[in-house]
Amino acid sequence: MTWKLISKSSYSQLLGELETKSENNQDKYRMIVAEKHLNAGNFAHGGFLMSFLDNVMGNAAYKSFGNKPCVTISMNTHFTFSAKKGEELIGYPSIEKMTNTLCFVRCQVFSNNEIIVSGNGIWKLVKKSSIRSVKDKKADDDGGW
Numbered sequence: 798m799t800w801k802l803i804s805k806s807s808y809s810q811l812l813g814e815l816e817t818k819s820e821n822n823q824d825k826y827r828m829i830v831a832e833k834h835l836n837a838g839n840f841a842h843g844g845f846l847m848s849f850l851d852n853v854m855g856n857a858a859y860k861s862f863g864n865k866p867c868v869t870i871s872m873n874t875h876f877t878f879s880a881k882k883g884e885e886l887i888g889y890p891s892i893e894k895m896t897n898t899l900c901f902v903r904c905q906v907f908s909n910n911e912i913i914v915s916g917n918g919i920w921k922l923v924k925k926s927s928i929r930s931v932k933d934k935k936a937d938d939d940g941g942w
Contacts, residue, residue, distance in 0.1 A: 798818045798819060800817070800827060801816060803855055812848055814828065816828070816830055823845065823901075826853040826890070827886065830845075830883060831882065832882055841886075844914065846874075846906070846914045847916075849886060849888065850916045851869055853888035854872070854903075855869060856890075857900075857904070866925070868920065869920055872918035874914060877913060877914060877915070884908045887906065887907050888906045889905050893917070898922045899919055902920060919932065
């Protein structure tokens, strides 16, 4: 299967071209480090790497929720190495646990067969409904446990 471009939101387009494909029942995501992603040391900026990680895990959660919108509520990031301009970043997300409203995701990002950054986070399903009170929202939330 070939790479499919999925940069549809305004922020994703600002960040750059995010692509995905599935191999052996494993989704993976790709971006190429561009000039605009570099820090003063000419390495991929940590903020860019975190955004890539967030996009990869967020897309995995979105798919796990049946293509329903979700938002990041928590994310931990671990930097191992960095990447240079032109290098390919490949992210491999995995779903660790799901509840009715929460998705717990882990991901490793590689460049040149080395782990560049890894992380884990929690994504919350967004319910598109009328405006409700905080009390009503709390009553509907399973808390993820």
